[in-house]
Every structure is written in structure tokens, then in C-alpha cells.
Amino acid sequence: MDYCKYHPLDGATYFCRQCNIHQCDRCVNDEKNKRHTLHCFVCDAVVESLGSANTVTPFWRRLKEAFKYPLNSSAMSLIVITSIMSVVAVLMPFLFVISIVMYLFAAGAMLKYSFTCLERTAMGEMKAPDVMEAYQGGIKLLLQLILITIVMSVFAGLAAYYVGVTLGGILGVIAVVSFPAVLIRFAQTESMFEALNPLAAIALMAAIGLPYGLLIVFMLIMMTSVGVLHEWINTILPAGAFLVQSIISSYYMVVMFHLMGYMLFQYQQELGYSARSDEDDEQPERSDLERMTAKMDVLLKEGDYEQLVGLYYQAFKQFPNEANFFDRFFDLLYVCKKSALMADYGLTYLEFLLRKKRFDKLTATFKQIMLLVPDYLPDSPAMRVQLATFLRQQGDLKLAVKMLNGMHKLYPEFADLPAAYTLLAECLNDLPNMQTQAEKCRQMAMQLARRAEAKKVELEMPQQAKRITEENPANSAAPKGRRGPPPAAPSGLTLALVPLDIHSADKN
Ligand SMILES: [Zn+2]
Ligand SMILES: [Zn+2]
Incomplete structure (x- = not known):
């Protein structure tokens, strides 16, 4: 038996x-092509x-399902009707020929149906077939089966007569034991000669092995139970006993043939064919998301990180709201200590957390990233302000200052710079010996606010500004009418900045 790698x-x-x-169903790409x-x-x-x-449940673990197998309206009506027919046939011995025909017809139909059950089950169909598919050729099948039984009995009898009682007895036992194998061969090939080929029967028994013996034991138990049940019912309800016994025998017959078919299905590899259970097909088709997750698992177990990283980035694009992918990739990078990849992915993950409003995880995640990439700062002004706000709330002022420091240089176009510097001033104010710096930041915030205001006016009146510039080309240096980057000196942004190293400031 082979297992999934x-x-x-x-x-x-x-x-x-x-x-x-070797792979299981989950570990192959089942994308439609x-x-x-x-x-x-x-x-x-x-x-x-x-x-x-490799995946079939052994038949002895499936007995409950096997006994439910004939329990459908189609199979049950056939069982009841054929049973009534055989009872009627027995009750009218005066019309000898008709009664024989009726009996043969009933038994033949039941047998044909059971054989169909065996064939279908062996091919992986776990639901009893429709009766209408199996009503032809029943009597012929019955006669062939009787002939097979006669041939086998005669063979054993002749052996006993000519060679000796002991050998004959042994052959008789072998004949009984191999009878299910002969039945299976007959159902499969529909040829009497194939079925009676002793080598074929032996090959089948050898391929299945011990479970074949189990099947025989099971058959004997069922046959005995029919007799016991008959005794019971006879004492309670003598008139109906024959009918009930007939129904039970037919019911057991379908179960038995289903089990025989199931045994073939279970040992398909040894018997040289391959079939899939229709119970497998009932599983709903995998979604792209499930397929992608399965592929990630395989690539991870193969250690193919390059493909895996590519696949994750593909997944982020394809499923931007699937927390599972984002979380798993973060955990993977963190656990495997992939600092370069983490430096790349950090911002993507932080932004995902923010988008999903998982604020509680935001600063914790940032600190986790910092464990791998000590000087990590997200390359997004909005994210920095967001993180600094949370860090300040948590009392981690130094980290908040680090987050905001020098932002006007890094992101001169960031719209919320004044707010960022107000926040920075508040953080510094709460730190010891930082009041001077805090004051400078406050001033900077005010200057930035003024500049932003000026810019806003400029944007609101572009036409007016343009006109002024055209009319007075000499005044084009005036900050109000200027487009493009603002001049450095007039706005006073060269103001002394907060020292980058907060720790050295602390020591003073
Ligand atoms: Zn697998
Ligand atoms: Zn391969």
C-alpha cells in the first residue's frame, strides 16, 4: 500500500x-483543463x-453501509415481488409447469439483480442499481449458475468415487470455499468456462488473501441466521414464515453480492484494475482558494521557498481579503527568520491588519517584525502615524518618536504632516528632558500647517495665481505664486530637528 508523501x-x-x-486527492492540482x-x-x-x-475502507468496516445497500424502493420492491412470486409458485403445485416457470423467473430476476450489484460495486458504484437495468437474462443466468454448481458437485463426487473419500472430501471443501470466487469470476466475465477455470479462482483468492476467508465466514453466519430467523417466525407466524424467509434470503443475497463486489473494489490493485468510488465524486469541487492552500502546503513540505513566496504574493492579489494567507505568510517568515523577505512584507501585512481593523495586533506585529529586522520602519507615512498613535497610547513613547522622527524630510508631500508633528510634540513632552524638543516640534507643526494652508490656497486659485505670475514675471519668486516645490528658506523648515538618537538625549 502506498501513502501520500x-x-x-x-x-x-x-x-x-x-x-x-505518491499523492492523495488533496495534493494534486485538480484545476479544470x-x-x-x-x-x-x-x-x-x-x-x-x-x-x-489505497483509500478504500475494508469491507468488514463497512458492514453497516452494506446492510443499508438494498434499502431503497427499487431494490426492496424487487425483493418483495420475487418473494411473493416464489411463495405463490410453491402454493400451487397443481399447475406444475407454470409454478416452475414462475419460480425460475423470480429466482432468476433476483440473481441477475444481485450479479449486477456485484459488478457495479466492483466498479465503485456504492448505490444499488435500478431494477430496470437488470431484468433481462435472469433465467439464463440462473440456469448457468445451476449448471456451474452441478459441474462442481459432480467433479467432487467423481473424485470421491475414483480417488478416495478423503481426497473427495477435501475437494468438496475446496469447491465450497472457492464458490464465492467462482461467482465473482462469473459475474465479471459472464462466461461459464472462465468461471470454472480453477486457476483463475485460485489467483483471485490468492490476490485477496485472508479477507477472502473472512467473507466466507461472514456468508456462513448470514446463511445460518436465515435458518434461525425462519425458526423464530415459524413459531410466531407460521403462515407468513415462508414469505418472510424468502424476503430475508433475497435481502441477504443482495448484501452478500454487494460485499463480494466491494471486496473486488478493495483489492482492485492486486486484481489489476483501477476504479474510483462514486462516494468520492460526491465531494464538492475544490475552490481556487482551497486549491491554492493545498499547493502552498505541498511547496512548503517540499521546501521550495522560492515558488512558495511567489505563490503567496499571487494569493494576496487574488484574495486580498483572505486573512488566512496573510497570517500564514507572516508566521512563516517569522518562524523561518527570513528577515529580508520580512522587510518587504512587513508593510503589506500591517496594512492588511489596518484594513481589517485588527488594531489590537498592529503594534504587537510591528514589534515582532522588529525582532527580525531591528531597524525596521514601515515605508508609509500614514502607517507610521497610525502606529505612533497606538504606541503612544500604550506608553511606548520612544518607539513612537522613532516612528515619527524626520518625517517631513522623508515624506514632504504627506498631507497629515502637521498632525504627525503635533503627535510627535505630545510624545516628546511626556519624555523626560525633552520639553525643548517638544516645543520645537510644536512650532514645526504650526509652520507645516501654515505651509499646507498656503498650498491649499494655491490649489484653490490656480488660475488667479497663474495670472499674477504672467502679469508680473519679476515677482515669480514670490512663494504664493510659485508652483512646484516650495523654497526652503522662507518657510523656515531648516529649523533644528529632533535628534535621531533619543537614547543619547535621555542620558543628558
Ligand atoms: Zn496528501
Ligand atoms: Zn511531479
Whole structure:
């Protein structure tokens, strides 16, 4: 038995020749394509189906389902009708020929149906077939089966007569034991000669092994139970006993043939064919998201980080709201200590958390990133202000200052610079010996606010400003009429800045 490389407890259902690995249903790419092929997640080659051989539940664990198998209106009506027919046939011995025909017809129909059940189950169909698909050729099948039984009995009898009672007895036992194998062969080939080929029967029994013996034991128990049930019912309801017994026998027959078929299905690999259970097909088709997650698992287990990172970035684009991907990638980088990748991904993840309003995780995540990338600062002014606000609330003033320091140089176009510097001033104010710096920041905030105001006016009156410039080209240096970057000197932004190293300021 082969197991999935990535799920060592699950039976394999596919095989990739290129990678020489076995996979389960989850670990192959089942994306729809024109050729209806499935592909390997790792090398993208077409994978081979192994059928259900490795994943089938053994028949002895499936007895409950097996007994439910005939419980549908179609199969049950056939069982009841054929039982009534055989009872009527027995009750009217005066019309000998008609009664024989009726009996044969009933038994033949039941047998044909049971054989169909065996065939279908062996091919992976776990629901009882429709009766109408199985009503032809019943009597012929019955006669063939009787003939097979006679041939086998005669063979054992002849052996007993000519060779000796002991050998004959042994052959008789072998005949009884191999009867289910002969039945299975007959159902599969529909040829009496194939069925009676002792080598074929032995090959079948050898391929299945011990469970075949289990099946025989199980058959004997069921046959005995019919007798016991008959005794019971006979004492309670003598008139209906024959009918009830007939119904129960037919019911058991369908169960038995289903089990025999199931045994073939279970040992399909040993018997040289491959089939999938229709119960597998009932599973809903995987979504792109589930498929992507499965591929990530495979790539991770293969250690193919390059492809994995590419796939994650693809996932972020395709599923921008899927927290699972964002969280998992962050955890992966954190656990694997991939600092370069983390420096890249940090902002993406922080922005995702902000977008999803997971504020509680924001500063904690930032500090986690800092453990990998000690001098990490997100390259986004809005994110910096956001983080600084939370850090200040949590009393982590130094980190908040670090976050905001020098922002007017880094992001001169950031609209909320005045607010950022007001926040910085507030943080510094609460730090010891930082009041002077705080005051400077406050002034800077005011200057920035004024500049922003001036810019706003400029934007609101572009036409007017243009006209002034055109009329007085000599005045073009005036800050109000100027477009493009503002002059450095007049706005006074060269003001002394907060020292970058807060720790040295602390020591003073
Ligand atoms: Zn797997
Ligand atoms: Zn492969």
C-alpha cells in the first residue's frame, strides 16, 4: 500500500512519474483543463490515477453501509415481488409447469439483480442499481449458475468415487470455499468456462488473501441466521414464515453480492484494475482558494521557498481579503527568520491588519517584525502615524518618536504632516528632558500647517495665481505664486530637528 508523501497517514490516489512521488486527492492540482487531466503541484506533469485501492475502507468496516445497500424502493420492491412470486409458485403445485416457470423467473430476476450489484460495486458504484437495468437474462443466468454448481458437485463426487473419500472430501471443501470466487469470476466475465477455470479462482483468492476467508465466514453466519430467523417466525407466524424467509434470503443475497463486489473494489490493485468510488465524486469541487492552500502546503513540505513566496504574493492579489494567507505568510517568515523577505512584507501585512481593523495586533506585529529586522520602519507615512498613535497610547513613547522622527524630510508631500508633528510634540513632552524638543516640534507643526494652508490656497486659485505670475514675471519668486516645490528658506523648515538618537538625549 502506498501513502501520500505529504500526508503519511492517507492512502495515495495519484502518482507522479517525474517526481517519483505518491499523492492523495488533496495534493494534486485538480484545476479544470481541456484534457481533464490532473497535474503535479511540484513539476506540473500529468499525474497517474491509482484509483481507490489505497483509500478504500475494508469491507468488514463497512458492514453497516452494506446492510443499508438494498434499502431503497427499487431494490426492496424487487425483493418483495420475487418473494411473493416464489411463495405463490410453491402454493400451487397443481399447475406444475407454470409454478416452475414462475419460480425460475423470480429466482432468476433476483440473481441477475444481485450479479449486477456485484459488478457495479466492483466498479465503485456504492448505490444499488435500478431494477430496470437488470431484468433481462435472469433465467439464463440462473440456469448457468445451476449448471456451474452441478459441474462442481459432480467433479467432487467423481473424485470421491475414483480417488478416495478423503481426497473427495477435501475437494468438496475446496469447491465450497472457492464458490464465492467462482461467482465473482462469473459475474465479471459472464462466461461459464472462465468461471470454472480453477486457476483463475485460485489467483483471485490468492490476490485477496485472508479477507477472502473472512467473507466466507461472514456468508456462513448470514446463511445460518436465515435458518434461525425462519425458526423464530415459524413459531410466531407460521403462515407468513415462508414469505418472510424468502424476503430475508433475497435481502441477504443482495448484501452478500454487494460485499463480494466491494471486496473486488478493495483489492482492485492486486486484481489489476483501477476504479474510483462514486462516494468520492460526491465531494464538492475544490475552490481556487482551497486549491491554492493545498499547493502552498505541498511547496512548503517540499521546501521550495522560492515558488512558495511567489505563490503567496499571487494569493494576496487574488484574495486580498483572505486573512488566512496573510497570517500564514507572516508566521512563516517569522518562524523561518527570513528577515529580508520580512522587510518587504512587513508593510503589506500591517496594512492588511489596518484594513481589517485588527488594531489590537498592529503594534504587537510591528514589534515582532522588529525582532527580525531591528531597524525596521514601515515605508508609509500614514502607517507610521497610525502606529505612533497606538504606541503612544500604550506608553511606548520612544518607539513612537522613532516612528515619527524626520518625517517631513522623508515624506514632504504627506498631507497629515502637521498632525504627525503635533503627535510627535505630545510624545516628546511626556519624555523626560525633552520639553525643548517638544516645543520645537510644536512650532514645526504650526509652520507645516501654515505651509499646507498656503498650498491649499494655491490649489484653490490656480488660475488667479497663474495670472499674477504672467502679469508680473519679476515677482515669480514670490512663494504664493510659485508652483512646484516650495523654497526652503522662507518657510523656515531648516529649523533644528529632533535628534535621531533619543537614547543619547535621555542620558543628558
Ligand atoms: Zn496528501
Ligand atoms: Zn511531479
